[in-house]
Amino acid sequence: MLKVKEFPNLQDYIGQTLITTNGLTLLGADDKAGIAEILAMLRYFKAHPDRNRGDIWVAFGPDEEIGRGADRFPVEKFPVRYAYTVDSGRVGNFEYETFNAATITIEIEGTSVHPGTAYGQMVNALKLGEEIDAALPKDEVPEKTRGYEGFYLLNKFTGSIDHATLNYIIRDHDEEKFETRKQTIVEIIDEINGRFANPRLYYEMADQYYNMRQIIDQYPNSVKLAKDAMEKIGITPNVQPFRGGTDGSKISLKGLPTPNIFTGGENFHGQYEFITLEAMEKTTEALIEMVQLAVKYD
Incomplete structure (x- = not known):
């Protein structure tokens, strides 16, 4: 049950x-809602061919939630100056800063x-694993x-004890702090290995995505357009650093700046x-306004 006591945002x-x-199960506000809102925007322009607009390019990508959705996105076949993912939370949310992200698997x-x-x-091996975790800053979680x-x-x-x-x-x-964090965990592993005649700990580390702001800053109109469109229809933009990543993180680093705009949903990634x-309608209204304003930014 959704209760106001637990979810005052209701x-x-x-x-x-x-x-x-x-x-x-999940609802799909993240992100079937985004698909529905984009299609509603396209339907609007099909029904109103007199509206001033340029070409509209749309792509739907799978596997965003596991971080692989944009790996094969063909930027060279998407002929636009900038794009937007429709994959955020409540009305007004707008993000163009994401985490730098890495994963590390340690075998003991x-x-x-x-x-x-x-x-x-x-x-x-279990105690050595606990030692790794205890050596990391306890409040940086x-x-x-x-x-x-x-x-x-x-x-x-x-x-278990043996593995x-x-x-x-x-x-x-x-970016600098990101590199320091990776180095910190490697140094902890090296220090523990140094106590043994032969290494006991092995690891694989891989970067997953990077902060897209380094690209977005080179295309300020991609931010201004979205903000102006929201304000024109009475929405106050809520610009926050996104504590995660979007498909736009990878697409931006491929050379296509792709900020992230709201879908209107809440409580993502769970059955709540x-x-x-009305939030979905507002998202569609914002997308329509963005398309029409884009002509003025050409």
């Missing part, structure tokens, strides 16, 4: 047409012997950070997700 939608899940080889004869022989503050997230920790696996995601908006019909 009070912002009194009198609107609430769309919810059945409580067993232990030595399991009978505890009665373990002295000087046992190497507990998602539940204690906000705004531009980065974090380490222990995403998965499994194993353990840890997976972390590493996030920071600042919801959206209202």
